Amino acid sequence: MKKARLLEIEARKAEINQLIERGELSPEEVENFITEVDGLNAELIQARESQEKLVALRNAISEGRIGENDNIISRFSSKDNNGSEESDTDPYNSTEYRTAFMEYVCRGTPLPDNFTKNMSTEYRAGAVTSTGDVGAVIPTTILNEIIMKAESYGHIFSGVRRMNIQGGVSVPIMTLKPTASWINELTPSNTQRLNANESIIFNYYGLECRIAQTLLASVVTLQEFQRQFVPLAAEAMVKAIEIGIFNGTGMNSMLGVLNESRIVPANRITLSPEEFGSWTEWKKKVFGKMKKSYRNGIFIMAQGTFDGYIDGMVDANGQPIGRVNYGIDGGESYRFGGRRVETVEDEVLPSYEEAGDGAVVAVFMRLNDYAINTNLEMRVVKWEDHDTNTVKNKCIMILDGKVIDPHGILLIMKGA
Numbered sequence: 001m002k003k004a005r006l007l008e009i010e011a012r013k014a015e016i017n018q019l020i021e022r023g024e025l026s027p028e029e030v031e032n033f034i035t036e037v038d039g040l041n042a043e044l045i046q047a048r049e050s051q052e053k054l055v056a057l058r059n060a061i062s063e064g065r066i067g068e069n070d071n072i073i074s075r076f077s078s079k080d081n082n083g084s085e086e087s088d089t090d091p092y093n094s095t096e097y098r099t100a101f102m103e104y105v106c107r108g109t110p111l112p113d114n115f116t117k118n119m120s121t122e123y124r125a126g127a128v129t130s131t132g133d134v135g136a137v138i139p140t141t142i143l144n145e146i147i148m149k150a151e152s153y154g155h156i157f158s159g160v161r162r163m164n165i166q167g168g169v170s171v172p173i174m175t176l177k178p179t180a181s182w183i184n185e186l187t188p189s190n191t192q193r194l195n196a197n198e199s200i201i202f203n204y205y206g207l208e209c210r211i212a213q214t215l216l217a218s219v220v221t222l223q224e225f226q227r228q229f230v231p232l233a234a235e236a237m238v239k240a241i242e243i244g245i246f247n248g249t250g251m252n253s254m255l256g257v258l259n260e261s262r263i264v265p266a267n268r269i270t271l272s273p274e275e276f277g278s279w280t281e282w283k284k285k286v287f288g289k290m291k292k293s294y295r296n297g298i299f300i301m302a303q304g305t306f307d308g309y310i311d312g313m314v315d316a317n318g319q320p321i322g323r324v325n326y327g328i329d330g331g332e333s334y335r336f337g338g339r340r341v342e343t344v345e346d347e348v349l350p351s352y353e354e355a356g357d358g359a360v361v362a363v364f365m366r367l368n369d370y371a372i373n374t375n376l377e378m379r380v381v382k383w384e385d386h387d388t389n390t391v392k393n394k395c396i397m398i399l400d401g402k403v404i405d406p407h408g409i410l411l412i413m414k415g416a
Contacts, residue, residue, distance in 0.1 A: 006047070009040050041107075045099070048221070091115065093140035095222070102225040104136050105380055105393055111136055138378050138395075145230050154238035155342055156245060156300070159367035161404065164375050165202065173198040173404070202373035202400040205253055209236040209395040233378065233395045239347075245370060245401060246300075246348055246363070254401030257370060258360050262406040272415040276352060279315050286364070286412060287337060294366060294408025299336055301362040303343040304351030310336050339364070355414045362412040369408060374399030 016033050019025065025033070091097060092115075103109040165171070181189045211232055241254075248256035257263075267289060275281035290297075301310070310322035313336075322341075325333040334341035346354065352361045378397045385392055403409065 098139040156242045161368040161371040163373045167204045170199045207397045211393045260403045268411045270413045270415040297366040298340040302351040357416045360411045364410040369405040371404045372401040
């Protein structure tokens with residue numbers, strides 16, 4: 001297809017989109033537009049497939065792979081858009097399904113029968129069963145990219161412990177603290193038992209992200225669809241998870257660190273404005289409460305808290321306690337009292353300046369003392385909202401999160 005024709009198709013689709021946004025279309029006009037857009041999309045898909053086959057043919061010629069027993073088209077069709085071989089056992093990683101998935105989300109085109117049959121039983125056996133309104137499994141390539149983006153975007157999310165166990169099962173927290181005693185020939189030491197009098201239960205909670213149809217409706221290629229869909233879903237999901245790690249109420253959501261009742265009062269430390277800027281008070285009230293076995297944790301606080309109160313703090317001898325190290329790539333690494341500092345947005349923890357009296361402004365913990373239970377399976381649902389006459393898309397992940405070990409967590413609160 002010539003470039004001029006591609007431009008004509010794009011211009012016509014943009015014109016149709018403008019007419020739809022203006023409204024006041026008759027049912028006959030709507031049906032005509034649906035037929036016309038389907039024809040334009042089919043023409044684009046055919047042109048794209050022809051172009052991809054031509055590229056494969058040129059590559060085969062340049063590599064000297066032309067021969068009677070060398071089927072170029074079959075070689076091409078067994079690879080995805082990145083040129084990597086697709087798995088024979090994963091139909092949801094095929095170009096055919098990913099393209100059909102894009103059409104389902106963007107334009108509501110039903111998935112082919114060969115993908116909808118037995119979808120719930122064939123895909124990712126043993127995964128947590130979600131609600132019955134699920135419309136389409138996110139293609140494997142896109143799902144893996146979402147997980148990759150989540151790892152790089154959320155520093156807190158990437159550090160916590162992730163589990164994949166059945167929900168509703170009680171997980172025992174075992175305590176083993178045997179003591180040794182002196183013995184003689186006639187008096188043995190006491191037999192001690194393993195204690196497991198604490199337990200946690202992970203539930204099934206749904207995390208939902210709704211994506212605007214107007215943004216996705218303009219996407220025509222699979223590559224562009226992945227570029228648009230992945231960052232939107234990843235950023236929204238990870239942001240919600242990181243807020244939940246600290247602020248979750250445990251009611252239809254994960255239970256956050258700040259609402260964990262098992263953190264003892266002695267580990268809830270209040271610092272007045274004068275004390276918060278004093279290294280002597282931090283050393284006595286905060287570092288003095290760090291148990292030796294938990295001292296390998298990190299500080300978590302808002303960026304404004306570190307910049308305004310911690311950065312540049314010195315001891316009585318003028319030695320820096322809070323500092324920033326700058327890498328050759330321009331990255332910043334924060335340290336306070338020899339411990340790493342991870343800064344977060346104010347939505348996760350408020351800055352000391354903006355926080356109210358009694359609010360938690362900093363947390364000291366080992367990130368792997370908090371666990372998220374999820375299979376990291378994300379599904380997308382498309383439906384029509386008749387109340388607002390709009391078509392909506394939502395992305396759903398089933399997960400729960402709880403503190404595993406609260407004994408080393410310190411909550412630093414703002415005092416009056």
